[in-house]
Structure formats: C-alpha cells, structure tokens
Amino acid sequence: MNSNDINKLLNHLHQKHLACSEGSTANYIPELAKANKDHFALSVVTVDGQTFEVGNFEQPFTLQSISKPFVYGLALELRGKEKILSKVGVEPTGEAFNSIIELEKSSHRPYNPMINSGAIAICSLIDGKNIDTRLSKVLSLFERLSGKPLKIDEQVFLSEKSTAHRNRAITHLLANFDIIEEKSERSIEELLDLYFKQCSILVDTRNLAQMAATLANGGVQPLTSERIYSTDFNRDILSLMFTCGMYDTAGDWAYSVGVPAKSGVSGGLIAVVPGKMGIAAYSPLIDHHGHSIRAERAIKEFAKTLSLSIFS
Numbered sequence: 001m002n003s004n005d006i007n008k009l010l011n012h013l014h015q016k017h018l019a020c021s022e023g024s025t026a027n028y029i030p031e032l033a034k035a036n037k038d039h040f041a042l043s044v045v046t047v048d049g050q051t052f053e054v055g056n057f058e059q060p061f062t063l064q065s066i067s068k069p070f071v072y073g074l075a076l077e078l079r080g081k082e083k084i085l086s087k088v089g090v091e092p093t094g095e096a097f098n099s100i101i102e103l104e105k106s107s108h109r110p111y112n113p114m115i116n117s118g119a120i121a122i123c124s125l126i127d128g129k130n131i132d133t134r135l136s137k138v139l140s141l142f143e144r145l146s147g148k149p150l151k152i153d154e155q156v157f158l159s160e161k162s163t164a165h166r167n168r169a170i171t172h173l174l175a176n177f178d179i180i181e182e183k184s185e186r187s188i189e190e191l192l193d194l195y196f197k198q199c200s201i202l203v204d205t206r207n208l209a210q211m212a213a214t215l216a217n218g219g220v221q222p223l224t225s226e227r228i229y230s231t232d233f234n235r236d237i238l239s240l241m242f243t244c245g246m247y248d249t250a251g252d253w254a255y256s257v258g259v260p261a262k263s264g265v266s267g268g269l270i271a272v273v274p275g276k277m278g279i280a281a282y283s284p285l286i287d288h289h290g291h292s293i294r295a296e297r298a299i300k301e302f303a304k305t306l307s308l309s310i311f312s
Contacts, residue, residue: 006052009305010042013298014054023285023293026265031159035061035267035284040294042302043209046277047217057205061282062156063142064199064264065114065290068122069237069245070211071198072113073219074141075125076233087125087179088118092244092251108177114244114262117170123195124180131190138198145214146207147224157200161193168192205268205282212270212278215241215260238272249289257300258309269295273308 018040027033041055075084093111110118128134143150171188174180182191203211214221215238219229229237241260246253253261261271267284269292279302281295303309 003050003052006044007054009302010044010052010054013301014040014042016301017294017298018055020294020297021285023287025267025284026286026290029156029159029163029265031153031156032062032266032284037285039267040283041205041281042298043205043280044277045206045209045213045222047213047222047275049222051206051209053206053209055205056282059282060153060202060204061266061268061284062153062199062264063201063203063268064266065119066208066211066262066264066268066270067138067142067198067201068114068119069215069241069262070141070145071119071126071138072122072240073229073233073237074137075122076236077229078127078137079125081233081236084122084125088113088121090240090243093248108173109179110174112240112244114240114247116167117174120167120171120191120195121174121179123198124174124182124191126194131194134194135197138194139201141228142201142203142211144224144226144228145211145221146203147210147221148207150201150203150207152197153200153202157193157196160196160199164192164196167195199264203268205280208268208270208280208282209278212272212280214278215272216274216276216278218275238274241272246291247289249291257303258311259303261299263289263291263296265290267292267295269299271299271303273303274310276308279303 025033025035039056041057043053043057088110091111113122126134182188219234220227238260245262259271263269269281271279283292283294
C-alpha cells in the first residue's frame with residue numbers, strides 16, 4: 001500500500017467509527033471523566049519516519065497504562081533482566097488491570113508488568129536519590145521516545161492520587177511480601193506519586209505513534225535515530241505487550257489482530273507492527289475492560305485491511 005492508500009484508509013476509518021457513541025469516559029478518575037467524548041484521532045508512523053494522521057491528533061491526554069511497557073523497558077536497561085524477573089513475572093493473568101489475585105499466590109510476585117501491581121513494582125526499580133530524580137528519568141524517557149518536551153497533567157495526577165484506594169492497598173501488599181523495598185508510609189506514598197505521575201504524562205496521538213514506531217524499529221526512534229532500547233530488551237517489551245498488553249482480552253486481540261498492543265483508560269491505544277510501523281489511536285469512550293472502543297475498532301480494521309498480523 002502506498003502513502004495515498006494509507007491516508008485514504010485512515011480517513012475512511014475515522015469517518016466510519018466517529019459515529020460510534022458506545023462506552024463512557026473513565027469516571028472512576030474524576031478528571032478523566034471530563035474528556036470530550038467527540039475527540040477521535042488516528043496516527044501512523046513507519047519505521048522510515050513517514051507520518052500519517054487524521055482527526056484530533058494534537059489533542060493532549062494522559063498516558064495512563066500505555067506508560068507501562070515503556071517504563072518496563074527503562075527498568076530493564078537500568079537494572080537488568082535477572083533483577084526484574086526476580087520481582088515481576090511474565091505470565092498473562094486472564095484478569096483485569098487492577099487484579100490482586102496473584103499477590104496471594106505462593107510467590108506473591110505480580111504476574112506481569114502490564115497490570116497495576118506489576119507496574120508499581122517496576123516503578124520501584126527506577127532508582128534515584130529522591131522522587132524528583134526518579135521522575136526525571138521517567139519523563140526523559142518519554143521525551144526521547146516522542147522527540148519533544150512533555151509535561152505532567154497535575155490535575156489528573158491529583159485526581160488519581162485522591163481516588164487510589166485499591167492501588168494503595170496493592171502497594172502495601174507488595175511491601176508486605178517484600179516485592180518492593182519501600183516500607184514506610186512516606187516511601188510508599190512517594191512510590192505511588194511516581195507511579196501516578198508516570199500515568200499522568202501528557203501526550204497526543206502523534207507522540208504515541210512515534211513511541212510505537214520506536215518499538216517497531218527495534219528500539220530506535222525513527223525520526224531522531226536515537227537508540228532508546230537494546231534489541232533484546234525491545235523484544236522483551238513486545239513479547240509482553242503481545243501476551244499481556246490488553247489484559248483480559250489479550251488472547252482475543254492476539255487471535256483477531258495479531259500484533260503487540262497496549263491500551264490506557266484515558267482512551268489511548270497503540271499497536272506495533274515489528275519492522276513496519278507504529279499505530280496509535282485516541283478516543284476517551286472506553287469499555288469495561290478499559291479499552292477505547294473507537295480506537296480498538298479502527299486499529300483492528302486497519303490491521304485486517306493491510307494484513308498486518310505478525311502471522312500473516
């Protein structure tokens with residue numbers, strides 16, 4: 001397919017799925033509930049840097065759980081695979097993103113880095129002398145991935161912090177089972193602040209497509225040519241996105257779409273076609289799994305039309 005065909009397909013999918021009004025905003029986080037339900041965008045960045053986009057592709061929104069695979073890669077680069085695997089596993093849960101079932105199993109180790117318990121444990125492995133130093137490493141990572149300065153949505157951060165009773169309970173369980181080193185109330189709150197701020201980084205659909213394209217390009221940002229992840233760690237990220245990135249619908253996604261993906265409850269969704277392109281979509285209307293309905297339908301159809309499954 002040439003550039004004109006990709007543009008035509010994106011425009012067709014945008015017009016087709018814009019009419020969908022199913023789902024709701026993530027109202028359990030008050031600030032996310034305020035998102036404009038009409039916003040919808042699609043972006044594609046190829047491994048050679050070509051960019052295609054339609055809709056509200058410059059509309060900012062927060063990363064939420066799309067941050068998880070990228071911070072996992074940062075932890076791998078900082079601490080090494082052996083250390084990471086001793087704290088967080090690589091198995092799918094078949095459960096929702098906020099599952100705590102695995103913490104009561106014999107190992108007490110989170111099943112994978114894509115669920116909240118695993119992501120919080122990974123966050124604890126981003127080292128630094130204080131919270132600001134650790135946050136700087138995370139923010140710098142996403143600026144390198146997106147090729148531009150980024151900032152944190154303080155209102156979303158505070159909204160998440162004030163409603164985070166389950167994530168706070170998860171973190172105390174992680175401390176109880178020695179998965180994380182933070183034990184005091186203060187250190188646990190600092191870790192949670194780091195996690196909530198990671199989720200509250202503002203991006204747009206264009207940024208997301210560049211981030212996905214970096215993974216598609218073996219860990220090298222296609223527009224800046226900077227290597228972000230080693231080849232081996234990039235492969236590890238994609239493996240976990242494929243098996244765990246869509247939570248309790250990961251099997252269906254792998255079967256019907258066939259490419260690694262990751263969603264976020266703010267309405268973002270990325271898909272990675274190794275060696276070819278990164279795909280991103282945004283619409284804040286999500287289903288009960290936490291996936292954007294418009295984004296999921298559009299990317300599924302895009303991938304099917306172009307036969308993008310890694311098994312094709």
